[in-house]
Amino acid sequence: MRKVSKAAKAWDRGFRVLAAIGAASPAVFLAAIAAIVLVESIPTIRFMGFHFLTETRWDMGNLYGALTHRNGITAPAGATYGALVFIVGTLLSSIIALLIAVPVSVATALVLAYRVRGPLGFLLNILVELLAGIPSVVIGLWGILVLVPWIANAFAPFLKSILGFIPFFGGQTGTGYSLLASGIVLAMMTVPIITATTRDLLQQVPVLAREGGLGIGMTSWEVVRYIALPYIREGFIGAVALGWGRAMGETMAVLMVSGNATNILPQNLYSPISTMAAFIANQLDSAETDASGMAVHALSELALILLVITLATNLVARWLVRPRRREGVMAS
Amino acid sequence: MRRRRRKWKGALGWALAWLGFALVLFGLIDLVGSVLWQGLRSFRFSMLFQPTQGIAGGLENAILGTFELVLIGVVFAAPLGVLGGIFTSEFASPRLAAAIRFVAEVLSGVPSIVIGYFGYLLLVLHFHWGFSALAGGVALTLIMLPYILRTTDTSLQQVPLLQREAAWALGMTRTQAILKTVWRPAASGMATGLLLAIAIGLGETAPLLYTAGWNSNNPSLALTHSQVGYLTYVAYTYLDEPYAQARQLAYAAGFVLLMLILIIQLVVRFVVWRSSARGGRSAA
Numbered sequence: 135m136r137k138v139s140k141a142a143k144a145w146d147r148g149f150r151v152l153a154a155i156g157a158a159s160p161a162v163f164l165a166a167i168a169a170i171v172l173v174e175s176i177p178t179i180r181f182m183g184f185h186f187l188t189e190t191r192w193d194m195g196n197l198y199g200a201l202t203h204r205n206g207i208t209a210p211a212g213a214t215y216g217a218l219v220f221i222v223g224t225l226l227s228s229i230i231a232l233l234i235a236v237p238v239s240v241a242t243a244l245v246l247a248y249r250v251r252g253p254l255g256f257l258l259n260i261l262v263e264l265l266a267g268i269p270s271v272v273i274g275l276w277g278i279l280v281l282v283p284w285i286a287n288a289f290a291p292f293l294k295s296i297l298g299f300i301p302f303f304g305g306q307t308g309t310g311y312s313l314l315a316s317g318i319v320l321a322m323m324t325v326p327i328i329t330a331t332t333r334d335l336l337q338q339v340p341v342l343a344r345e346g347g348l349g350i351g352m353t354s355w356e357v358v359r360y361i362a363l364p365y366i367r368e369g370f371i372g373a374v375a376l377g378w379g380r381a382m383g384e385t386m387a388v389l390m391v392s393g394n395a396t397n398i399l400p401q402n403l404y405s406p407i408s409t410m411a412a413f414i415a416n417q418l419d420s421a422e423t424d425a426s427g428m429a430v431h432a433l434s435e436l437a438l439i440l441l442v443i444t445l446a447t448n449l450v451a452r453w454l455v456r457p458r459r460r461e462g463v464m465a466s
Numbered sequence: 467m468r469r470r471r472r473k474w475k476g477a478l479g480w481a482l483a484w485l486g487f488a489l490v491l492f493g494l495i496d497l498v499g500s501v502l503w504q505g506l507r508s509f510r511f512s513m514l515f516q517p518t519q520g521i522a523g524g525l526e527n528a529i530l531g532t533f534e535l536v537l538i539g540v541v542f543a544a545p546l547g548v549l550g551g552i553f554t555s556e557f558a559s560p561r562l563a564a565a566i567r568f569v570a571e572v573l574s575g576v577p578s579i580v581i582g583y584f585g586y587l588l589l590v591l592h593f594h595w596g597f598s599a600l601a602g603g604v605a606l607t608l609i610m611l612p613y614i615l616r617t618t619d620t621s622l623q624q625v626p627l628l629q630r631e632a633a634w635a636l637g638m639t640r641t642q643a644i645l646k647t648v649w650r651p652a653a654s655g656m657a658t659g660l661l662l663a664i665a666i667g668l669g670e671t672a673p674l675l676y677t678a679g680w681n682s683n684n685p686s687l688a689l690t691h692s693q694v695g696y697l698t699y700v701a702y703t704y705l706d707e708p709y710a711q712a713r714q715l716a717y718a719a720g721f722v723l724l725m726l727i728l729i730i731q732l733v734v735r736f737v738v739w740r741s742s743a744r745g746g747r748s749a750a
Contacts, residue, residue, distance in 0.1 A: 138637060146639035150557055156549025157558065157566050160573045160615065163608055167576060167584045174587050241486025249483070258491075260735050265494050267662070267731050268724070269669025271698040275720045276497045278705060279504060322497070325490055355476030376575075383577025385672035386702060411579040415675050421586075430587070437583045441576060448575035452568065 168441065175435035177428065181207040182215050186435060189216025191397050192413075194420050194429055201426060208426055215432040217439065222399055223313070223407035224440070227388065228381035230317030230403075235324040235381075236374060242325070243332035244358060259333075266326035274390030277319045282391055285318075286310030290404050301402075308404040311393030316407060319387045324377035331373035331455065335366040372454030379447035383440065385411040410440045498724070505721020508714035518682040518695065521704070521712040525719055531599075531685045531694040535678060536667040538603025538689075543610040544660060550611075551618025551656075556644055567619065574612035578672040581608045586676035595690040597679025602694060605673035610663040617659020621652040654741055658734050665730040669723060671698035697723045 178186065181204055195202075195213025202211045242262060250258055290307035293314075297303040339362045347357040363370075393406025394416055400407045408416070414433050421429045516524025554566045585605040595601050625648050633643035649656075679693030680703075686692050700719035704712040 138639060142639050142642060146641040149641040149645075150553075153549045153553035153557055156546045156551075156615075157553035159546045159550060160566070160570045160612055163611070164569060164573050164576070166588070167580065167608075170584055170588050171580065238486040238489055241483040242490045244483045245487040249480075256739065261494060262490065263735075264728070264731055265490070265497075267665055267669075267727060268497065269671070269698060269727060271669065271671050271701045272501055272720050272724050273497065275501055275504075275701055275705065275716070280496060280500050322493055325493075329490070353472055353476035355479040356472065359479065379575055383575075383579070385577065385579040386698070390702065390705070411577055411672070414579050414583055415672055418675060430591070433583065434587065437580045441580050444575060444577055444580075445572065448572055452571060 227316040231320030234321035239328035247336035274387040277391035282310035375451035508717040539606030542607040547614025555622035570612040582673035602678030621655025
């Protein structure tokens with residue numbers, strides 16, 4: 135019998151090292167992203183302290199005037215960086231997106247998992263997956279072409295006329311570039327994520343459990359309501375958290391339809407807003423023009439907060455959807 | 467009475483489910499339809515062979531720039547991702563593999579604008595590359611890498627252990643087994659993942675805003691210190707211009723982009739469907 139040659143063994147070892155480098159690269163990149171964004175935001179953290187999170191005014195200061203010094207940091211006179219508007223915008227728009235996307239996704243997943251099969255089911259599955267692949271700029275394009283005019287002309291007045299007595303629904307209906315438009319556009323982008331995960335979860339519900347339900351005389355809807363949905367509950371919450379993280383980090387579509395409000399908190403559903411991600415994308419020019427470099431550091435802190443929030447939701451989501459063994463059918 | 471109420475409840479529930487489903491389909495069709503329709507009306511074939519001039523002109527520079535950026539992204543992301551996927555599936559212990567998968571998932575959850583801003587801070591400012599093809603390409607690498615890693619890993623995981631054991635029994639080292647036999651059944655899945663990663667890269671904007679810049683000339687071969695144009699930038703920026711010509715260019719850019727991505731997606735699905743219909747492995 136021939137032995138494994140030395141050369142083959144050396145190859146094996148070399149390839150293993152190469153593969154390990156590839157496998158380590160995501161961790162390296164992740165650490166690099168976190169480190170760079172953190173280091174670059176230290177000047178703003180020292181300059182603003184907690185006021186970064188609680189103030190609504192974001193002002194670059196007088197870029198061509200005198201400089202001020204505070205806490206050992208030099209900034210343009212009058213500069214103040216308060217991110218509350220963007221944090222609120224991010225949270226509100228993503229929550230509105232979830233309020234729309236969650237019921238719609240559950241409905242779609244139920245239909246895809248239990249109601250269509252064969253070639254038709256295959257086709258419909260593909261269509262929903264296609265939605266996930268559409269670039270956000272194109273969704274933003276649709277937002278400007280179709281959604282914003284529709285909100286301004288029809289939907290916002292309609293909502294106001296029937297729900298206007300509730301504070302957040304009344305008031306000026308605005309131009310359509312709004313919190314509502316951002317929420318709907320974000321819903322378009324989270325629906326495929328939540329739907330795909332939920333559909334997979336629903337397909338994992340044991341057939342025996344479902345047939346057992348039918349066997350004791352439940353209607354097919356009751357099987358869904360009392361057996362399938364409770365069975366997937368934790369995973370489903372994870373899927374929602376995953377979609378939420380995506381919605382908060384989404385940039386372009388929101389940037390295009392949000393109205394890019396600064397320094398003012400949204401008054402109602404129809405007010406323009408801005409999110410952290412959209413604001414960063416929007417501020418390239420000011421980052422380039424601020425000679426003191428504070429704008430770059432301030433945006434960096436915004437990126438840091440966004441990173442922390444999305445990572446936190448992601449971690450919770452992964453923890454909830456992690457694959458696990460189940461004891462009994464009804465153990466939920 | 468009670469039975470009838472339960473029946474009605476069931477009918478109502480399923481009706482609502484179908485309604486939600488119809489809403490999603492309607493949204494998708496309205497989206498694709500209106501963007502394609504507007505794009506078709508604004509698209510001219512001459513746009514493919516003309517660079518942008520001021521607010522009008524063509525898309526040649528943007529199309530070439532997009533391809534250049536995605537190419538650079540793939541050149542970095544594909545080897546790293548494929549090797550990483552191989553390591554995760556073939557060499558790592560279960561716990562290490564779970565850790566790598568977890569980190570890759572977390573990286574794919576980092577908002578794309580944060581990746582773009584990271585590229586700006588590190589590559590554009592610290593490394594003094596300026597807005598450039600290389601900086602944009604590296605930003606795209608970070609987007610594509612976790613995706614390629616995961617699809618490589620999943621398609622290798624679907625290869626039965628028996629095939630590896632047969633190769634080891636012939637006296638192959640693990641590396642030889644992977645490079646000579648194990649990769650073959652997984653190849654279609656890996657290719658699918660790569661193509662979908664390219665589709666993702668084509669459609670990205672946020673990571674490029676801060677790294678690639680914009681250029682109305684065709685991309686040069688310089689990797690650094692030379693800005694590059696790309697399609698999504700046209701679609702985003704020119705829409706805000708008050709001129710009809712500029713907006714037409716934006717619609718046309720969205721149209722070209724959507725067509726490219728739809729074609730890739732449909733080709734991939736079709737291939738997957740064909741191979742699964744033939745009793746082959748369903749991929750990724």
